[in-house]
Amino acid sequence: MLIKFTEEQQMIRDMAREFTKNEIAPRDKWMDENGFDYDLYHKLADAGFMGINIPQEYGGGGGGAIDTAIIVHEFAKGSASEAAFLDAHWMAADLVLHHGTDAQKKTYLPQAAAGKIFAFGLTEASAGSDAAGIKSTAVKASDGGWLLNGGKAWITNSGVADFYIILAMTNPEKGTNGISAFILPKDAKGLHIGKFEDKMGLRGTATCELAFDNIHLPADALLGAEGAGFKQAMAALDGGRISVAVLAAGLAEHAMKIAKDYANERVAFGKTIGKFQGIQYKFADMSAEIRAMELLAYDTAAMKAAGVRHTLEAAQAKLFAATRCTQICLECQQILGGNGYSREYHVERLVRDAKLFEIGEGTNEILRMLIGGTVLAKK
Numbered sequence: 001m002l003i004k005f006t007e008e009q010q011m012i013r014d015m016a017r018e019f020t021k022n023e024i025a026p027r028d029k030w031m032d033e034n035g036f037d038y039d040l041y042h043k044l045a046d047a048g049f050m051g052i053n054i055p056q057e058y059g060g061g062g063g064g065a066i067d068t069a070i071i072v073h074e075f076a077k078g079s080a081s082e083a084a085f086l087d088a089h090w091m092a093a094d095l096v097l098h099h100g101t102d103a104q105k106k107t108y109l110p111q112a113a114a115g116k117i118f119a120f121g122l123t124e125a126s127a128g129s130d131a132a133g134i135k136s137t138a139v140k141a142s143d144g145g146w147l148l149n150g151g152k153a154w155i156t157n158s159g160v161a162d163f164y165i166i167l168a169m170t171n172p173e174k175g176t177n178g179i180s181a182f183i184l185p186k187d188a189k190g191l192h193i194g195k196f197e198d199k200m201g202l203r204g205t206a207t208c209e210l211a212f213d214n215i216h217l218p219a220d221a222l223l224g225a226e227g228a229g230f231k232q233a234m235a236a237l238d239g240g241r242i243s244v245a246v247l248a249a250g251l252a253e254h255a256m257k258i259a260k261d262y263a264n265e266r267v268a269f270g271k272t273i274g275k276f277q278g279i280q281y282k283f284a285d286m287s288a289e290i291r292a293m294e295l296l297a298y299d300t301a302a303m304k305a306a307g308v309r310h311t312l313e314a315a316q317a318k319l320f321a322a323t324r325c326t327q328i329c330l331e332c333q334q335i336l337g338g339n340g341y342s343r344e345y346h347v348e349r350l351v352r353d354a355k356l357f358e359i360g361e362g363t364n365e366i367l368r369m370l371i372g373g374t375v376l377a378k379k
C-alpha cells in the first residue's frame with residue numbers, strides 16, 4: 001500500500017474490524033428484512049463511532065479523513081447499510097464542524113459525538129442530479145428567523161435522525177448562490193416524516209420523504225453564510241464520495257469472501273470449483289479491482305486529510321469503485337450458481353446493496369460529466 005497507516009490508524013482498523021465481526025456482520029440479514037437496527041446503533045454509539053470525526057474538544061475522537069475511511073471500509077465488509085448509516089451521519093455533522101459558528105459547534109457537535117443522529121438533506125423528489133433545481137424555500141420571518149417550506153426525498157437516516165442539515169433556496173434569483181443550509185431538529189413544528197421507503201437494497205438504512213409545512217426556524221438555524229449552502233453541499237459530497245469508494249471496496253470484498261469460501265468447497269466434475277481456471281480468472285480480476293478501489297479511495301482520503309482539493313479524484317474513486325462493486329457482486333453471485341440466487345447465501349443481498357452506490361452521491365452519468373469535463377478542460 002502506498003499509504004502506510006499510523007499505529008493509531010491500525011488500532012482504529014482493528015477496533016472497527018472486531019466490531020464488524022462481532023456486532024455488525026451478524027445483523028446485516030436481519031436489517032435487510034426488518035430495517036434500521038436501533039440496538040446496533042446504540043452499541044455503535046456506545047463504542048464511540050458516531051463522533052470519530054469530531055474534534056476532542058467537542059467530545060469526539062478527533063479523527064481525520066483516513067480514519068473515517070478505515071471505519072467505513074471495515075464496516076462495509078459486514079454491512080453496507082451500517083457503513084452508509086454512519087457515513088451519512090458524519091457527513092451531516094461535518095457540515096456543522098466546517099461551517100458552524102462557535103455557538104452552533106458547541107451546541108450540536110457534542111450531541112453528534114454522543115450519538116444523536118444527523119442527516120444530510122439536499123435531494124428533492126423533483127431535483128436529484130440537478131441539485132441546483134431544489135424547490136424548498138426558506139424565507140426571512142419578521143422576527144429575524146426563517147420560514148421553511150417544501151420537502152426532501154431519499155434522505156439517508158430520515159425518520160431516525162435527531163437533526164437534519166437541509167438545503168433550501170433563500171434567494172431563487174441568485175441560482176446556486178441563493179441556496180443556504182439550515183439545521184432542522186426532528187421535533188420542529190411543521191416537519192412531517194413520511195413512511196419508510198421500500199428499497200431494493202441498503203434496507204438497514206432509514207429513508208423517508210420529508211415535508212416542511214411553514215416550519216419556523218430561529219435565525220441561528222442558518223449554517224454558515226446565507227447563499228453559501230450549495231458550495232458547502234458540493235464540498236461535503238467530495239468527502240462523501242471517498243466514503244462511498246471505500247464502502248464499495250469493503251462490500252466487494254465481503255462478496256468475494258463468500259464466493260471464495262464457496263469456491264473452495266463446492267465440488268463439480270470431481271473437483272472444487274476453485275480449481276477450474278474459469279473460476280480462478282474471476283478471482284484474479286476481482287482481487288485486482290478491489291485493490292485498485294482501495295488505492296484510489298485511500299489516496300483521495302490522504303489528499304483530503306492534507307487539505308488538498310480532491311473533487312476530481314473523489315469522483316474518479318467513487319465512479320470506479322461503485323461500477324466495479326456492482327459487477328464483482330454479480331460475478332460472486334455467478335460463482336455460487338443456483339445458491340447465488342437464494343437469500344440464504346447472502347450474495348443476492350449484496351448485489352442489491354451495491355447498486356445504490358452507482359446512484360447516490362452523484363450517479364455514474366453525473367460523475368462522468370464532472371470527470372470528463374475536468375479532464376478536457378485541463379491544460
Ligand SMILES: Cc1cc2nc3c(=O)[nH]c(=O)nc-3n(C[C@H](O)[C@H](O)[C@H](O)COP(=O)(O)OP(=O)(O)OC[C@H]3O[C@@H](n4cnc5c(N)ncnc54)[C@H](O)[C@@H]3O)c2cc1C
Nearest residue numbers: 120121122123127128129154155156359360361362363365
Ligand atoms: C437509498 C438512497 C439514499 C440516498 N441518500 C441521500 C441523502 O442522504 N441525501 C441526499 O441529499 N440525497 C440522497 N439520495 C439521493 C441521490 O443522491 C439521488 O437519487 C441521485 O443524486 C440521483 O437523483 P435522482 O434520483 O433525482 O435522479 P435524476 O437526477 O432524475 O436522474 C435520473 C437519471 O438521469 C440521469 N441524468 C440526469 N441528468 C443527466 C445528465 N445531465 N446527463 C446524463 N444523464 C443524466 C441520471 O444519471 C440518472 O440515471 C439517496 C438516494 C437513494 C436511492
